[in-house]
Amino acid sequence: MSKRPFFHKARPKTIKPKPGAHPGLPARRRACDLVEAVLLRRRPLDEALEQPTDLDALDRALSRKIAATTLRRLGTIDRLLAERLAKGLPDGLPRLETVLRTSACQILFLDVPDYAAVDSAVRMVENDRKAKGFAGLVNAVLRGLARDREEALASLDPLDDLAPWLRARWTAAYGADTTAAVAAIIAAEPPLDLTVKADAEGWAAKLGGMVTPTGSVRLKAEGAIPDLAGYADGEWWVQDAAAALPARLLGPVAGLAVADLCAAPGGKTAQLAAAGAHVTAVDRSPRRLERLSENMARLKLDVTVRALDALDLEGPFDAVLIDAPCTATGTVRGHPDVMHLKTVADVEGLARLQARLLDRLPLLLKPGGRAVYCTCSLEPEEGEAQVAALLAREPRLALDPIRPDELPGIAPFVTAEGYLRTLPCHWPDADPARAGLDGFFAARLVRVG
Numbered sequence: 493m494s495k496r497p498f499f500h501k502a503r504p505k506t507i508k509p510k511p512g513a514h515p516g517l518p519a520r521r522r523a524c525d526l527v528e529a530v531l532l533r534r535r536p537l538d539e540a541l542e543q544p545t546d547l548d549a550l551d552r553a554l555s556r557k558i559a560a561t562t563l564r565r566l567g568t569i570d571r572l573l574a575e576r577l578a579k580g581l582p583d584g585l586p587r588l589e590t591v592l593r594t595s596a597c598q599i600l601f602l603d604v605p606d607y608a609a610v611d612s613a614v615r616m617v618e619n620d621r622k623a624k625g626f627a628g629l630v631n632a633v634l635r636g637l638a639r640d641r642e643e644a645l646a647s648l649d650p651l652d653d654l655a656p657w658l659r660a661r662w663t664a665a666y667g668a669d670t671t672a673a674v675a676a677i678i679a680a681e682p683p684l685d686l687t688v689k690a691d692a693e694g695w696a697a698k699l700g701g702m703v704t705p706t707g708s709v710r711l712k713a714e715g716a717i718p719d720l721a722g723y724a725d726g727e728w729w730v731q732d733a734a735a736a737l738p739a740r741l742l743g744p745v746a747g748l749a750v751a752d753l754c755a756a757p758g759g760k761t762a763q764l765a766a767a768g769a770h771v772t773a774v775d776r777s778p779r780r781l782e783r784l785s786e787n788m789a790r791l792k793l794d795v796t797v798r799a800l801d802a803l804d805l806e807g808p809f810d811a812v813l814i815d816a817p818c819t820a821t822g823t824v825r826g827h828p829d830v831m832h833l834k835t836v837a838d839v840e841g842l843a844r845l846q847a848r849l850l851d852r853l854p855l856l857l858k859p860g861g862r863a864v865y866c867t868c869s870l871e872p873e874e875g876e877a878q879v880a881a882l883l884a885r886e887p888r889l890a891l892d893p894i895r896p897d898e899l900p901g902i903a904p905f906v907t908a909e910g911y912l913r914t915l916p917c918h919w920p921d922a923d924p925a926r927a928g929l930d931g932f933f934a935a936r937l938v939r940v941g
């Protein structure tokens with residue numbers, strides 16, 4: 493469930509302390525817990541969000557918003573804090589640093605009152621046995637930041653927020669200008685994209701959204717997703733507009749036996765089943781497959797579910813979709829924890845697993861059968877280089893180039909080789925609620941021997 497009632501600051505606000513009233517404190521405490529789960533305990537944000545909490549829906553939404561925005565804008569936040577902390581922070585007080593980061597995030601980027609951010613920060617520090625001696629410092633730093641906010645916001649460079657390893661890799665792969673454009677897009681929270689079973693225009697009108705050039709419905713989501721019209725009736729599912737493309741590249745699949753490897757939570761499984769395929773959805777995570785089964789039940793779609801390592805699956809199938817496990821660096825906009833958790837070693841390790849999955853294709857596909865391989869990564873090792881290496885070592889597979897005109901709106905994403913490559917900065921728009929999409933790579937292969 494996602495709530496997004498808070499948007500970026502529009503104008504400066506004054507600090508008006510409210511004696512005795514601290515209703516937002518539990519939400520801010522949880523925001524600190526979430527940020528520390530990612531940065532200190534190296535757990536994915538989605539997993540940390542699943543931890544039980546007594547907070548009501550609005551406070552859960554606020555804590556998620558603070559945590560995600562802190563992780564998204566951490567480079568900027570740390571730079572601005574460092575400018576105000578001439579002596580740095582003492583070692584061994586991680587909560588002090590987290591309180592400063594999440595509170596600076598609220599002051600700079602969220603539409604919450606400054607006094608609420610400052611007062612709750614001071615309270616959290618005062619309640620921390622080791623850090624309480626720094627309450628005065630926290631108060632002064634945050635009030636100073638609130639006072640100087642306009643100047644601070646005028647000096648922002650979204651490139652500051654990119655983790656250095658990603659900035660270096662993306663500059664090498666895509667150039668400095670594209671990397672800057674990607675950074676600008678991922679500085680803001682993404683819109684909410686839906687894949688609808690039918691009548692995209694009708695659902696966009698009903699939900700107050702727009703239809704993307706590729707046929708997804710795009711909303712500026714402000715409420716709980718399950719409360720939106722059509723959710724309970726299974727008329728649509730949440731899926732980034734880029735993630736909605738790979739399954740469609742398999743072409744008409746009605747009546748075909750299709751293996752969806754690495755299927756959970758089932759966005760692409762749902763597309764294939766809704767298109768009439770007999771889908772075998774494979775994933776090695778029973779927990780994630782439970783979510784897939786719940787999703788298929790809501791969507792009234794019938795699929796075969798197999799909890800299995802995809803490397804152990806036996807064929808043959810008419811078609812195969814490999815949505816391979818990857819570093820997910822194309823999804824940083826919606827999953828800013830990825831920047832802080834993934835490393836170059838993950839790129840290398842996952843590329844090895846992807847190669848092993850691809851090597852299974854000749855055994856899984858019937859002769860003439862088609863496969864789509866895709867990843868939500870911007871790293872060439874998980875995309876273009878992966879497929880080029882496969883084609884060089886596997887004579888039983890050939891590339892079936894993607895054509896710019898085969899699906900509406902995909903022409904800007906089709907490369908000279910016939911791959912699909914979306915970048916977060918595709919679909920620029922002055923309104924962040926309409927701009928961008930996840931970074932995806934897809935290639936279509938055919939068994940020729």
Ligand SMILES: C[S@@+](CC[C@H](N)C(=O)[O-])C[C@H]1O[C@@H](n2cnc3c(N)ncnc32)[C@H](O)[C@@H]1O
Pocket residue numbers: 753754755756757758759760761774775776777780800801802803815816817818
């Ligand atoms: C990118 S997610 C899949 C998203 C999904 N295709 C969708 O569209 O909703 C990758 C999935 O791969 C699964 N996975 C990772 N390694 C696997 C393996 N060796 N065999 C099967 N599933 C695997 C993970 O459990 C995870 O659910």
